[in-house]
Amino acid sequence: MGSSNRVVWSDGLFIKPQHFQQQQRYLEQQIHQRSLALCRSLYGFSALALNDEYLGFGRISLVNAAGLFADGTCFDLLRDDVMPQPLEITDASVANQLVYLALPLQSNTQTEICWPEEPAVHSRFQAACTDIRDLHTTQGDTHSVDLARVAPRLMLGNQDFSAYSTLAIGRILEQRANGSLMMDANFIPTLLDIKAAPRLQRFVEEMAGLMRERARNIADRVGAPGHNGVAEVTDFLLLQLMNRSHPRFLHLSRLPQLHPQALYEALLELCAELVTFTDQSRLPPPFVPYHHDLPEVCFSQLMQLLRQALSTVLEPQAMAIGLQERQFGLTVAPLHDSGLIGSAEFILAVKADMPHDDLRSGFVQQCKVASVEKIRDLISLQLPGIPLVVLPVAPRQLPYHAGYVYFQLDDNSQAWQMLENASGFAFHVAGEFPALEMQFWAIRR
Known part of the structure; x- marks a missing residue:
């Protein structure tokens, strides 16, 4: 029988820790499966920042990271959980290697909790004794409670991930002669919110500005004196597209949270419509399918095509x-x-x-x-x-x-x-x- 089945609570049951652990696994699995039924891409980073100073020493370290692993485990390293130890790069052949934040998968055979007094064992959680106040009593006192803090680690792409849930955080371009590391500034990590990738956030704002400027130029040309209504249907259709898309992307840029799949769909639709006006074939090219784990390729293609389309000067025929x-x-x-x-x-x-x-x-x-x-x-x-x-x-x-x-x-x-x-x-x-x-x-x- 699977480890995520519910506990049978019966009269006269002698309760042990296993009962509560199993009940917790059952509830977590129920929540995770219901979330997957809504969207298969509900995991990734909602916040991410690397320590640039450590790169100069040949190490990869995090300043902040928050989000959701693919197995449904939430984490916030800056507030509640354990910041992983810096990953020291000693192998010179690390060019184009991906770096991952990894968490051991839930297992029936492995201990989930690492206790402070025990030898260092890499587990899913690290126990931390925390004073918790009784909030349901007027004169509530505090009591020490052992809490489980998520304890991920940093790993290179050439390591074995079979027992881990992973999220890509960056790509190493090269290790210089002095040992310092150069990371790929264009890399897009696995995201739950595009604000964790400044490149995508800036691009949404850039699109809103470009479309606004393009709409103004077309409107000025259409309404110019002496134009005599010569504007082709193309001008009006393109102006309609810009007027429809600009408020949408302005709205997307102002959202407190935006999932990358929703952004991909909006960019895909805009790019396919713009090709009608800017490409001689009038047909969209084969687009790279959305890839949630490594979204860099699919977004890079759309970003290049959209910049090219919005910079194309359409002269009236x-x-x-x-x-x-x-x-x-x-x-x-x-x-x-x-x-x-x-x-x-x-x-x-x-x-x-x-x-x-x-x-x-x-x-x-x-x-x-x-x-x-x-x-x-x-x-x-x-x-x-x-x-x-x-x-x-x-x-x-x-x-x-x-x-x-x-x-x-x-x-x-x-x-x-x-x-x-x-x-x-x-x-x-x-x-x-x-x-x-x-x-x-x-x-x-």
Whole structure:
């Protein structure tokens, strides 16, 4: 029969210490199993701090550690339990070795308590005589009670852990020639609360700040004067994602306690959504599954992908180019980005108080398109400029405006060569086009 079964309390029972010990094991096991039914990852550190001074002497020591072992044993080394002895590193081949806080597993054959007067035996608990006051009596006195303090030890990853419940606390990068140790600053221990890993806590705050700044930039671009509603659906969807995620991560950064699995799920969801906007495949990459015992790998991948996604500059595919009216039917469109000449298609949208068919046929004949530097030569010599190709419908990248006819500048024509090193486009419109309105767009390929 298992050691965690309940005690049968019967009439006339001669009570011994074993009865109370067995009843305690039963209750602890019941609590532990019910906790596991809720979450399999309810163990790890809620607080952890290494002694940096001891590293210089080639030793690993703790300043503080609190949390829960995987077997359900709670510990708080700074307040109630036994601080483990420093682990002295004498083996030079310790590079990339993990260091663990280890506690002997419960056993039916091993003594759990180490008494002060007995020879040093590494047990689960160390007995400590403590004066306890009677709090249920007005004049309650104090009485010495033996209390069991959790007594873990520090162990290296190359040791035998078969009889221990362990929690990883760090990774040794190297031991220098003078014997001092260098620990991995990016290591993430087994956690019950991310505040025990400052790297994760800082990253949550960083994400909240980056998303706030990104939302402001998109909002400014969408509402900029002269934008004319050209913001693509992508801009609004990304702004919606930032506005939804920023308060969530701000909330997570302010929580007094946050389990790493909950953070992983939030980061995973955000990363998968951002890939839709920042990756050409529009599909999320294979994510490293959540690993509670060694969460460093799965979190490092998400942190790298999110930083990359939130730093990616998303340029609008369609960009409005301002038109400036000059004398004698001349309109110019200054081009501030010469790289658009070879990387974009240029669309001229025209509206006038006349039938669309007449506008389509007449405007092509009466409009001459060239560079700002060449337009006057073409007009005086009556030479053709860049041809206009009538589009049957408005390009999907542009906002729809009723009554407009759309023309594409033919970038395969010989006249297109005149735009090399040009400062912008020029349009000369002859003839009568009542209430003429024009818009000029560049659509990145």
